[in-house]
Amino acid sequence: MVVALLSIAIGATILSGLVSIYYDVPRQMGAEFRNYGANVIFTASGDSFTVSDINDAAAIFDSGDIVGTAPFRYENVRINEKPIVAAGTDPEGVKKTSPYWRITGQWLEGSGELLVGANVADTFRLKEGDFIDVYYTPEGSQSADENGERVVVEDNIKSFTVVGILDTGGKEEDYVYMTLADIEELTQADKGRADIAELSVSLSADELADVVDKINAQVSTVHASLVKRVTASEATVLTKLQALVLLVTVVVLALTMICVATTMTAVVAERRKEIGLRKAIGASDTSIIKEFMGESMLLGLFGGILGSVLGFVFAQQVSINVFSSSISFRPLLVPVTVLISMAVTGLSSLMPIRSATYVDPALVLKGE
Amino acid sequence: MSLLELKNVYKIYGELHALDDVNLKVEKGEWVSIMGPSGSGKSTMMNIIGCMDKPTKGEVLLDGVDISKQSKKNLTAIRRDKIGLIFQQFHLVNYLTAVENVMLAQYYHSIPDEKEALEALERVGLADRAKHLPSQLSGGEQQRVCVARALINYPEIILADEPTGNLDEANEEIVVDLFNKLHQDGTTLIVVTHDPEVAEVAQRKIVLRSGKITKVEENRNFTGKIRFDD
Ligand SMILES: Nc1ncnc2c1ncn2[C@@H]1O[C@H](COP(=O)(O)OP(=O)(O)O)[C@@H](O)[C@H]1O
Ligand SMILES: [Mg+2]
Numbered sequence: 001m002v003v004a005l006l007s008i009a010i011g012a013t014i015l016s017g018l019v020s021i022y023y024d025v026p027r028q029m030g031a032e033f034r035n036y037g038a039n040v041i042f043t044a045s046g047d048s049f050t051v052s053d054i055n056d057a058a059a060i061f062d063s064g065d066i067v068g069t070a071p072f073r074y075e076n077v078r079i080n081e082k083p084i085v086a087a088g089t090d091p092e093g094v095k096k097t098s099p100y101w102r103i104t105g106q107w108l109e110g111s112g113e114l115l116v117g118a119n120v121a122d123t124f125r126l127k128e129g130d131f132i133d134v135y136y137t138p139e140g141s142q143s144a145d146e147n148g149e150r151v152v153v154e155d156n157i158k159s160f161t162v163v164g165i166l167d168t169g170g171k172e173e174d175y176v177y178m179t180l181a182d183i184e185e186l187t188q189a190d191k192g193r194a195d196i197a198e199l200s201v202s203l204s205a206d207e208l209a210d211v212v213d214k215i216n217a218q219v220s221t222v223h224a225s226l227v228k229r230v231t232a233s234e235a236t237v238l239t240k241l242q243a244l245v246l247l248v249t250v251v252v253l254a255l256t257m258i259c260v261a262t263t264m265t266a267v268v269a270e271r272r273k274e275i276g277l278r279k280a281i282g283a284s285d286t287s288i289i290k291e292f293m294g295e296s297m298l299l300g301l302f303g304g305i306l307g308s309v310l311g312f313v314f315a316q317q318v319s320i321n322v323f324s325s326s327i328s329f330r331p332l333l334v335p336v337t338v339l340i341s342m343a344v345t346g347l348s349s350l351m352p353i354r355s356a357t358y359v360d361p362a363l364v365l366k367g368e
Numbered sequence: 369m370s371l372l373e374l375k376n377v378y379k380i381y382g383e384l385h386a387l388d389d390v391n392l393k394v395e396k397g398e399w400v401s402i403m404g405p406s407g408s409g410k411s412t413m414m415n416i417i418g419c420m421d422k423p424t425k426g427e428v429l430l431d432g433v434d435i436s437k438q439s440k441k442n443l444t445a446i447r448r449d450k451i452g453l454i455f456q457q458f459h460l461v462n463y464l465t466a467v468e469n470v471m472l473a474q475y476y477h478s479i480p481d482e483k484e485a486l487e488a489l490e491r492v493g494l495a496d497r498a499k500h501l502p503s504q505l506s507g508g509e510q511q512r513v514c515v516a517r518a519l520i521n522y523p524e525i526i527l528a529d530e531p532t533g534n535l536d537e538a539n540e541e542i543v544v545d546l547f548n549k550l551h552q553d554g555t556t557l558i559v560v561t562h563d564p565e566v567a568e569v570a571q572r573k574i575v576l577r578s579g580k581i582t583k584v585e586e587n588r589n590f591t592g593k594i595r596f597d598d
Contacts, residue, residue, distance in 0.1 A: 273459065274461055274462075276459075277459045277460075277461065278461075278472070278476070279444065280418075280420060280447070280453050280459075281447075281448070281453065281472065281473045281476055281517065282444060282445075282447055282448025282449075282473065282476035282477055283444075283476045284441065284444050284445075284476075285441075285444075287476065360420075361420050362415040362420040362421045365455055365457075365459055366411065
């Protein structure tokens, strides 16, 4: 009996736990996937767009869904006479959209600070704390002499402190990063301009596609697109995970049924004498079935209640350990788990209980 | 009309005639004992009378109803309404107290009534043991609980298959005294026993041998009291 109760409780635990996780997985996975970078990209639909265009477009999302927005403006600059790409951005936004960026030293925070890609740092032997001048040649300030030799005049120069070295494993390692304000100061041109914006939004692929269409329809300056690689793989992983959860649940339920059936068979066998006696003193088959069914339902009830509680604890632990966030308690899951565990117990007790009605009192009550 | 009548009853297992052309009449209120060596068919006969088994051939009339022709379901109902059973191995439900064991018979018969169940225990002298589990009772006490359980629904017949087989002389006497009380109240009693002293108390003694009734003895000086030889 204790074994059966335990097995039902465990079955119900896994059932309610996995169902909790099953329903929370999309949210959890969404949050998890946001660690792999932006899933929406804004580009200018015309020649260029501005940070305020980006904000207008981003406002179409529910503000709660947006994990982060990072605008980027790229310019060709020079360091130690070598051409290189400088990017101006919002450091707080990048932190959110690109949590996988690995920084040796400090994050970019304010004016006069430069975050240097690892390849750039190698080339110029730069390290944290170094001072460096960045040169920018404004348009129209370049001319050539009569021999065709290039003459550089009137470069804009700004001094920076290297605050950190950036490792991403991608093209970012070839760039240097500064704030948008600093790149505007360096170029002295195109105030507010941006070339691209990356957004990290916690919505499913379908929901994202809807909002992206809306943005493209409503904000003429912005062309929004999905980062297919991220959103698609997110959806695939989700489907696979949910299928896995479903499969495990079905297997666990089947195992529970086998265990309950085995236990009830043993219980009936163990109590053959008692069943025979009950029949001898007048119990009908129906009342024998009712009694054992009642016991098995009670077993299902307690197992289900126990399982609901343990299941929540189990799901909570899994969620905290795997996704490092807690799940919400679903009150509806308790009656559903209890009903399912009672149904499963009842169903798997059917055969053993039927066998109780075959007990022949004359045979089992006979001698030693 | 007799309360019970067996007419040419056979119970055949393969080649074995457990009952072989048994004819017997038992009147209402009669106290009959059945003796015979082991394997002579005593329990087989009791099971048939007790509606737990059917004869291979023959008629068994109980209150004018031929129970050899009834369905399993009807037999259960007849057993519940008309028969009280007492076994050698007591067969109490081990997780129920004495009074609950008595109430179990009420439950299947009609509705449990604790007051009445306690009165039945009082009749067998066990009022103070009502809340004890079978494991906390002596063999004699357990058998008295069984007697209380058998009489609780006022059956027409009480069938006892070796009721004193597991009891010492003192408890044997207590149980026989209880039978005598039941007899005085008009209950029909059929008692299978190995014990000549228990068999002698009855009004009529029947001896079975290889499934046949070989001897019937009337007790001319019936007292309802057991007499020990020594
Ligand atoms: N279910 C059965 N199947 C086969 N043989 C049986 C069965 N029940 C009883 N017998 C046989 O019938 C005979 C009478 O048995 P039983 O009535 O139990 O004897 P008693 O109670 O007098 O000792 C025995 O030989 C026994 O082996
Ligand atoms: Mg016997």
